[in-house]
Amino acid sequence: MVRRKFRYIIAQFDDLCCPKAISSQLTWKNVKKAITDTCENNFGTVASALLYDKLTVKYLDMTSEPQYVVLKCDRDHTDIIRATLTFLTHLQGKTIRCSLRVVSLKGSVRTGKLAAIRYLRNRIILSEKECRDNNAANEKRGLDISEFTRNVNNVLE
Amino acid sequence: MAKRKLLLPTLPRTSKKKAQERASAGYYYDLNVPYPSAAGSKSKAIVSTRNLLRRLSALEYNTVALTRTIYGRPTKSFKDEISIDDVGDTCGLRVLDRLDVVVEEVADVGYFKSITSDNAQILNRFDVVALVPKNAYSFSAACSSANASEVIVLDTSKGKLPYFLKQQDLQAAVARGASFEFWYGAGIADSTKRKYLVQAAISFLKASAGVRPRPNIVFASGQCGCANSALVLRSPNDLVNILRVTLGFDHFVAHSAMKSSARLVENNGIDRRCGKSNDNSSNTGLFSPTTERTMIGKEKLTKKPSITNRFADHNDLESISLPYSREVSTTAKVDNVVEEMEGDGFINL
Numbered sequence: 131m132v133r134r135k136f137r138y139i140i141a142q143f144d145d146l147c148c149p150k151a152i153s154s155q156l157t158w159k160n161v162k163k164a165i166t167d168t169c170e171n172n173f174g175t176v177a178s179a180l181l182y183d184k185l186t187v188k189y190l191d192m193t194s195e196p197q198y199v200v201l202k203c204d205r206d207h208t209d210i211i212r213a214t215l216t217f218l219t220h221l222q223g224k225t226i227r228c229s230l231r232v233v234s235l236k237g238s239v240r241t242g243k244l245a246a247i248r249y250l251r252n253r254i255i256l257s258e259k260e261c262r263d264n265n266a267a268n269e270k271r272g273l274d275i276s277e278f279t280r281n282v283n284n285v286l287e
Numbered sequence: 288m289a290k291r292k293l294l295l296p297t298l299p300r301t302s303k304k305k306a307q308e309r310a311s312a313g314y315y316y317d318l319n320v321p322y323p324s325a326a327g328s329k330s331k332a333i334v335s336t337r338n339l340l341r342r343l344s345a346l347e348y349n350t351v352a353l354t355r356t357i358y359g360r361p362t363k364s365f366k367d368e369i370s371i372d373d374v375g376d377t378c379g380l381r382v383l384d385r386l387d388v389v390v391e392e393v394a395d396v397g398y399f400k401s402i403t404s405d406n407a408q409i410l411n412r413f414d415v416v417a418l419v420p421k422n423a424y425s426f427s428a429a430c431s432s433a434n435a436s437e438v439i440v441l442d443t444s445k446g447k448l449p450y451f452l453k454q455q456d457l458q459a460a461v462a463r464g465a466s467f468e469f470w471y472g473a474g475i476a477d478s479t480k481r482k483y484l485v486q487a488a489i490s491f492l493k494a495s496a497g498v499r500p501r502p503n504i505v506f507a508s509g510q511c512g513c514a515n516s517a518l519v520l521r522s523p524n525d526l527v528n529i530l531r532v533t534l535g536f537d538h539f540v541a542h543s544a545m546k547s548s549a550r551l552v553e554n555n556g557i558d559r560r561c562g563k564s565n566d567n568s569s570n571t572g573l574f575s576p577t578t579e580r581t582m583i584g585k586e587k588l589t590k591k592p593s594i595t596n597r598f599a600d601h602n603d604l605e606s607i608s609l610p611y612s613r614e615v616s617t618t619a620k621v622d623n624v625v626e627e628m629e630g631d632g633f634i635n636l
Contacts, residue, residue: 144345145518171478172533209532216525217475219518231346231522 135205138188138242140233140249141215143197147227153197156221158187161199164221169214177210185211189246198233200246208235315523316549317343318352318415318438319385319470319507321516322369329369336374339517344378346522350553352385352415356510360398361388361409383414383553387440390429391421399433402559410435414556417468423450430460437555438466441491443483444473444510452494461502466552467491469534470509471526475519488534503551506530506544 146153165185170178184207189200203211215230234245320343323335336353343351353371371382390396398406399418410416417438420426429439439460441448460467469488473480495502506526511519521529523545530541540548 144342147518172481209528212525212528213532216521216529217481219475227518229518229521232525 135237137203137205137208138236138239138245139201139203139208139211139215140236140242140246141199141201141230142233143199144229144231145227146197146221148225150193152226153192156190156192156226158190158199160222161190162187164218165201165211165214168218169210172214172217173210180207181211198249199230200242205237314350314550315348315545316350316352316505316553317348317507317520317545318383318505318549318552319354319387319417319440319468319509320351321354321356321510323516329373332369333373333375336369337376337378339520340374340376340378340380340382342517342520344380346520348380348523350381350383350549352383352507354385354387354417356387356389356419358389359391360395361386361406383556384412385415385417386410386413387417387419388436389419389421390425393424393428396420396425396428396433399429399435402435402562406435411560414560415552416556416559421449426450427453427456427459430456430465431463433465434463435559436465437552437559438468438505440468440470440509441487442470442509443480443487444470447483448487448490452490454494454497457491457495457498457502461498461500464555466503466505466548466555468505468507468509470507471521471529472508472511472516472519475521476511485534488536492535501540503548504536504540504544505549505552507549 162185166178166181169181181203184204186202187199188202191198201211212232212235215232218230219228220226221228233249236242236245320339323332323339340351353374371377371384374382388395388399396418399410399416402410415438416436417440418425418429418433418436419440419442420429421442426439429436433439441452457467469484471484474484475481491504508516508520510516526545527541530536530544531538536544
């Protein structure tokens with residue numbers, strides 16, 4: 131029996147040029163549509179058709195800062211999807227300007243979860259460092275890791 | 288008849304794990320980050336430069352070259368708007384000074400033929416000097432004779448490449464130690480410019496098919512043509528993927544485009560400022576197949592020297608040449624070069 135191989139991509143929104151009220155209402159459908167449209171513009175209809183079933187948005191967090199998304203795709207199409215994420219510049223047509231960066235690329239659910247937890251931990255450490263450096267009374271916008279792991283367990287399994 | 292093994296100089300062995308760690312701890316360059324346009328206000332330009340540098344350090348770059356663009360040959364009354372000293376905090380990045388010269392006439396390219404008393408004062412202020420040719424004549428002149436510049440830019444940010452790339456020009460550029468540069472900023476921002484970038488890369492690959500040693504390629508953000516240039520910046524790992532998948536470059540070339548190739552450009556700039564020539568004709572090319580073939584051929588025809596003597600000159604680490612391009616500059620730290628070559632998996636001795 132030949133096993134199907136997947137890749138889990140964690141991508142971070144580096145610049146989302148819109149108010150938080152609008153960005154928090156974006157759903158996985160907006161993100162998936164943006165990716166498939168960008169793929170069609172750059173790699174053609176055949177490539178976007180290949181992604182139609184294979185690409186799924188496993189987790190999307192638009193409330194924290196910076197926002198991030200977890201995608202699942204076939205191993206064979208990882209390069210095309212990664213290139214598409216690099217070329218992606220707008221969401222919701224041309225209304226919201228954004229840029230995506232691939233933070234990690236993992237081959238299984240287990241390693242994907244570990245990578246996501248490590249990513250969040252680093253973000254919390256960085257945000258703590260920023261707060262300390264700036265001497266500001268900002269609220270911590272990082273996530274509670276235990277809550278995140280519960281969500282990830284529900285979503286990825 | 289027993290096969291004779293080529294004795295190559297031995298390098299210190301490291302474990303695979305250490306080599307992988309070194310490879311993953313990349314030292315990334317962005318060799319073209321234009322100074323934001325001041326539009327009359329110096330303080331705004333400084334603030335936008337600081338934002339750019341902050342964004343680049345968040346994207347895991349280590350060295351950045353802030354670029355100033357001029358048209359034609361630089362004059363002695365060339366004045367700076369803002370400089371690195373005005374910017375101040377560089378967010379932990381190494382910041383280099385770069386000059387881009389847009390050349391249309393062959394006479395302007397002649398200004399960069401060598402470092403003389405006329406141009407030394409201006410050119411030696413910059414760590415990297417690049418030429419942006421706008422037609423076929425200036426391109427072939429830049430490839431063959433502009434020894435005072437390190438980089439030749441294939442600019443697709445404003446339109447298609449206005450000239451065809453020829454193998455003779457690329458060979459001449461490689462012989463004098465020049466590197467070629469592509470800008471991805473405009474390609475990210477606009478789909479038409481993206482098409483031009485892909486066309487330029489494909490024509491470059493076809494023209495450089497027979498060129499030996501292979502040309503040095505650098506990938507940088509460059510001018511994007513939009514107001515906020517921070518939005519087109521991308522992380523180095525994503526750009527490596529773009530180089531491989533979309534532009535069709537080799538795996539090794541893609542990985543080194545923002546690391547060792549860019550470092551080579553910096554070393555060439557150091558040599559220019561120290562007064563050393565960029566001539567690549569003395570490249571020993573230890574790893575070049577052509578050189579190996581000629582050495583084996585010579586061994587058959589002439590009286591054979593002893594094997595240990597043949598490599599006596601190369602037992603010294605400093606004389607090892609980098610793959611694809613010129614010899615190691617004596618100003619470069621040998622340890623760092625050896626680490627990079629091992630980390631990229633190129634040496635498995």
